[in-house]
Amino acid sequence: MRPLENMKQKPGVTSGTSPALTDSELWGLFKKGDEAAFKTIYFKNYPLLYQYALNISKDEHVSDDVIQDMFSSLWHTRRNLGVAVSIKAYLLSSLRRRVLLKLKQIRRKQVLALELFTFNPDIEFSPEMVMIREEGDFFKRSIVKEALNQLSKRQKEVIYLRFYQDIPYKEVAKVMGINYQSVLNYCQAALQVLRNNEALLRAMSLDRYSE
Amino acid sequence: MFEKMKKIDRKLASESFINFVYRSNSEDVEKWQKWIKENPEYEEVIERATLVVNSLRFNTENNNVDTTSRHWRKLQDRIRKETYTNSSRPSSIRRPIYGLVAVLAGVLVSVVIWFQLWHNPTITFETDIAQKAMLKLPDGSEVTLNRNSSIRFHKSWDDDSVRQVWLEGEAHFKVNPEKMTDGKYRRFEVHTEELLIDVIGTVFSVNTTDNSYVVLESGRVDIRKKGEREVYTLKPGQSVKINTSGDLVMSETNAQPHISWIDGKILLNDNSLSEIIQFVEGSYGLTIQCDDETLLKRKLSGQIRLDNIDDLLHVLEKALDLVIVRDQDTVKILEIKKHRIHVQNQTTHVF
Numbered sequence: 001m002r003p004l005e006n007m008k009q010k011p012g013v014t015s016g017t018s019p020a021l022t023d024s025e026l027w028g029l030f031k032k033g034d035e036a037a038f039k040t041i042y043f044k045n046y047p048l049l050y051q052y053a054l055n056i057s058k059d060e061h062v063s064d065d066v067i068q069d070m071f072s073s074l075w076h077t078r079r080n081l082g083v084a085v086s087i088k089a090y091l092l093s094s095l096r097r098r099v100l101l102k103l104k105q106i107r108r109k110q111v112l113a114l115e116l117f118t119f120n121p122d123i124e125f126s127p128e129m130v131m132i133r134e135e136g137d138f139f140k141r142s143i144v145k146e147a148l149n150q151l152s153k154r155q156k157e158v159i160y161l162r163f164y165q166d167i168p169y170k171e172v173a174k175v176m177g178i179n180y181q182s183v184l185n186y187c188q189a190a191l192q193v194l195r196n197n198e199a200l201l202r203a204m205s206l207d208r209y210s211e
Numbered sequence: 212m213f214e215k216m217k218k219i220d221r222k223l224a225s226e227s228f229i230n231f232v233y234r235s236n237s238e239d240v241e242k243w244q245k246w247i248k249e250n251p252e253y254e255e256v257i258e259r260a261t262l263v264v265n266s267l268r269f270n271t272e273n274n275n276v277d278t279t280s281r282h283w284r285k286l287q288d289r290i291r292k293e294t295y296t297n298s299s300r301p302s303s304i305r306r307p308i309y310g311l312v313a314v315l316a317g318v319l320v321s322v323v324i325w326f327q328l329w330h331n332p333t334i335t336f337e338t339d340i341a342q343k344a345m346l347k348l349p350d351g352s353e354v355t356l357n358r359n360s361s362i363r364f365h366k367s368w369d370d371d372s373v374r375q376v377w378l379e380g381e382a383h384f385k386v387n388p389e390k391m392t393d394g395k396y397r398r399f400e401v402h403t404e405e406l407l408i409d410v411i412g413t414v415f416s417v418n419t420t421d422n423s424y425v426v427l428e429s430g431r432v433d434i435r436k437k438g439e440r441e442v443y444t445l446k447p448g449q450s451v452k453i454n455t456s457g458d459l460v461m462s463e464t465n466a467q468p469h470i471s472w473i474d475g476k477i478l479l480n481d482n483s484l485s486e487i488i489q490f491v492e493g494s495y496g497l498t499i500q501c502d503d504e505t506l507l508k509r510k511l512s513g514q515i516r517l518d519n520i521d522d523l524l525h526v527l528e529k530a531l532d533l534v535i536v537r538d539q540d541t542v543k544i545l546e547i548k549k550h551r552i553h554v555q556n557q558t559t560h561v562f
Contacts, residue, residue: 046279068286075290129269144266163267168226188224194263204262
């Protein structure tokens with residue numbers, strides 16, 4: 001019963017093993033069946049993973065199910081898993097695949113087979129996601145949201161992963177399964193579109209000067 | 212000119228520019244401040260780009276801890292169930308490469324069969340932290356292996372004069388008596404690190420985890436500490452324990468409470484709350500707090516199912532007249548009246 005003892009020590013939320021562990025150390029412990037490491041990974045990543053699943057699927061039940069499926073199969077197959085340099089990126093890419101698969105299964109009945117091959121996530125930004133210093137300014141948030149939602153699907157996803165999920169471009173590429181240069185290209189194009197959005201710039205400069 | 216703009220676009224989408232806007236890397240901040248001074252003609256585009264990158268700050272704090280914990284508990288329950296129901300079948304069977312695995316397994320099996328013609332290999336069976344297993348020994352006797360235990364025995368007992376198993380952890384045995392051609396019973400031996408248990412045909416439990424103990428349900432067993440000559444003979448209902456100074460101590464089970472985990476139940480036989488707490492903590496990885504000495508001495512007999520921790524706590528609460536509050540992995544046990552109001556104020560799960 002040795003591994004369980006680790007869990008007993010710290011009942012807190014983000015607890016478990018010590019926070020000083022690197023991703024690969026934590027992953028190694030988890031692969032050995034350390035429940036505390038597994039718990040740490042879960043608590044660290046669950047909120048953002050849930051947001052990601054929700055942003056792709058737009059369905060709370062699907063998001064819940066897919067994340068549960070993913071973590072339970074992670075635990076059962078932990079011995080066969082590879083080395084993870086960035087746990088977050090690994091989980092995001094696994095989750096992305098699973099959500100898209102689930103959505104395909106759900107929509108298979110409704111959509112023509114041909115369409116399935118071009119199936120890409122379509123993330124929609126909401127005003128609640130946007131952070132503006134002035135707390136209650138729903139109007140400004142809406143402007144930012146509008147600007148972001150006008151981007152192409154791919155551009156939105158790159159922006160979402162790089163800025164909302166806060167992972168570097170290199171990992172964005174891994175999660176989306178495209179190459180690094182394409183990620184940069186999408187991001188460049190997206191930022192360029194946004195730089196020419198006068199409404200966005202006005203809202204943002206007001207935000208800044210009202211500090 | 213066009214080429215130059217292209218280059219600027221790339222620069223403004225770089226990690227280094229993002230670091231500069233977010234002030235997250237002093238090296239990048241200095242680098243960009245210097246660049247802006249040297250290239251005043253880009254002032255406006257830098258201004259715009261800064262505003263844009265600033266608009267990409269998102270609010271990720273809206274997730275509450277309660278939801279995460281609730282889902283974590285659901286996940287734990289699910290994994291526990293899956294592990295229990297799948298204990299006989301390896302998880303890799305469900306992976307897409309199972310065809311390949313099956314072929315490899317087939318090859319392995321044939322190698323093993325071939326190998327068996329020459330050898331009588333040892334089989335080791337192990338359970339992990341959330342796993343129990345029932346297995347049949349070569350003579351048809353049954354073993355229930357508890358969590359984190361392992362048992363080792365010869366694949367075939369046809370040529371062995373004594374049936375032998377080696378045990379680590381905890382197990383429950385149902386041994387069939389077996390007569391040999393000369394009319395004598397064939398012996399059955401359980402070897403543990405400290406004990407040698409000699410049996411003919413009987414039902415008994417062996418635990419080697421904390422303090423080794425053997426509990427006999429029916430029949431008769433002889434027990435000897437390894438390296439010593441004295442033999443203890445157990446009658447049904449009796450148990451033997453190794454005490455802290457390393458000696459074997461025999462006692463009546465009725466006087467000595469025993470917690471069993473067979474069939475997914477705790478069998479309580481006049482056990483005190485403190486003993487139950489110790490068991491539950493070990494099995495579920497919970498921390499259970501109870502400061503009240505008199506509560507710890509309350510006793511309980513009967514059976515409680517083990518598969519759902521919340522049900523188990525609920526039964527304890529009702530049977531022992533307690534208030535049990537669970538907050539994730541911490542469980543508090545309180546007396547019923549004094550803390551009623553205090554408990555109701557908490558947002559945690561109150562039974």
